[in-house]
Amino acid sequence: MITIITAVSMNNRKKEFQVCSAHGSHTFPFxxxxVKPTxxxxxxxxxxDKxxxxxxxxYIxxxxxxxSVTLDQVRWYNRDPQYMHDMLLYKLSVEAQKRVKESNLSKREIIRRLGTSPSQLYRILDTTYYGKTVDQILKLFHVLQCEVEVKVTPKTA
Structure with missing residues (x-):
């Protein structure tokens, strides 16, 4: 989903930008x-920037x-939950595409084992489609005989 920036302002005292979009208001430090201001x-x-x-x-x-600074840079810096979710889906989709290509199973057999339609498989593999769920991708990895490990680490400063 493409989101646009609705407003941007700067706070010279805090040395940061305030960026507003449909995802809320976020800051981004100078x-x-x-190209840093002095x-x-x-x-x-x-x-x-229209x-x-x-x-x-x-900024000039x-x-x-x-x-220029993209909204994705701002959302990444702020660890926006929806952005992080979308990036997780993207990374899993890229890996799923790779595993499907490496698999000895035909796409027809993968579809049969998933109990789904060809169009649904292609949506699961589409890196730009964010209507899928992590559960759907995990089921695909299961069909492909792949294990998925989740790693949680403490946040670094």
Whole structure:
């Protein structure tokens, strides 16, 4: 699902941007920018970039340097739960595609064992379709004789 940025503002005191979208309001620190503002070279212009389908915001420094930040970068930094879910589905789908190609089973046999339709299998394997569930992908891995391990680690600073 494509989400657009609805508003962006900056807080020079906190050295961060405030980004608003349908997923809520998130911050993004200046420290993560590729082109960083300084006291001598501050941000003079900031806007939601319509030329980039409103999926990015662009800032321009006093020196004329400019850069853009995507909403995905902001959501990744904030560990947005929906974004992390979508990335998990994406990674699992990529791995499932690889395992289906390596499998000795035909797609017809995989479909039969899953008890589903061909179009449903193709949706499960589609990296851009987020209507699937982790459960569906896990069932596919089971049919392909693959084990899936979940690893939980403490959050690092």
């Amino acid at each position: 420290a993560l920018l590729d 006291p001598d070279n501050p941000i003079v212009e900031l806007y939601v 030329e980039l389908a409103s999926e990015c915001f662009t 420094l006093k020196s004329g340097e400019m850069d």
